Amino acid sequence: MVKEIFTESIWELLKTIPDPEIPAVSIVDLGIVRNVEFDNNKLNITITPTYSGCPAFSFMKEEIIRHLEAENITNYQIKTSLAPPWTTDWMSNDVKSKLKEAGIAPPSHEVVCPQCDSQNVQLISEFGSTSCKALYKCKECSEIFHHFKQI
Numbered sequence: 001m002v003k004e005i006f007t008e009s010i011w012e013l014l015k016t017i018p019d020p021e022i023p024a025v026s027i028v029d030l031g032i033v034r035n036v037e038f039d040n041n042k043l044n045i046t047i048t049p050t051y052s053g054c055p056a057f058s059f060m061k062e063e064i065i066r067h068l069e070a071e072n073i074t075n076y077q078i079k080t081s082l083a084p085p086w087t088t089d090w091m092s093n094d095v096k097s098k099l100k101e102a103g104i105a106p107p108s109h110e111v112v113c114p115q116c117d118s119q120n121v122q123l124i125s126e127f128g129s130t131s132c133k134a135l136y137k138c139k140e141c142s143e144i145f146h147h148f149k150q151i
């Protein structure tokens with residue numbers, strides 16, 4: 001029981017760590033944190049990188065370490081799991097609305113302008129600020145926005 005409470009508090013702590021590229025969403029929202037468990041009083045956290053080669057991943061890992069150590073948690077191990085690979089399906093439901101509020105079109109087959117919901121959009125660049133996002137322009141409202149690519 002104590003362990004369950006502690007695991008819950010670790011999840012709560014991890015939810016306070018924002019994605020470095022999209023501060024509106026946490027690394028838990030994105031589905032990067034796969035598992036939190038205790039084994040012989042050692043904390044094991046399993047994380048899966050999003051898009052391969054996303055430079056933010058090592059930064060996220062450092063942020064997890066920084067947050068754990070700020071809570072005086074020192075007996076931990078962070079495992080990186082590559083299988084199964086991360087997909088946008090792992091994002092929590094409300095993360096998609098958070099992305100939209102941040103002006104980023106959430107992952108979907110159909111790219112929709114986050115400002116006016118028009119599908120009359122034009123791809124400007126396959127690679128936006130990072131390889132995770134493509135840059136689009138809305139032909140209805142002229143908004144330029146990022147689309148979080150669906151994988």
Ligand SMILES: [Zn+2]
Nearest residue numbers: 113116138141
């Ligand atoms: Zn628009």
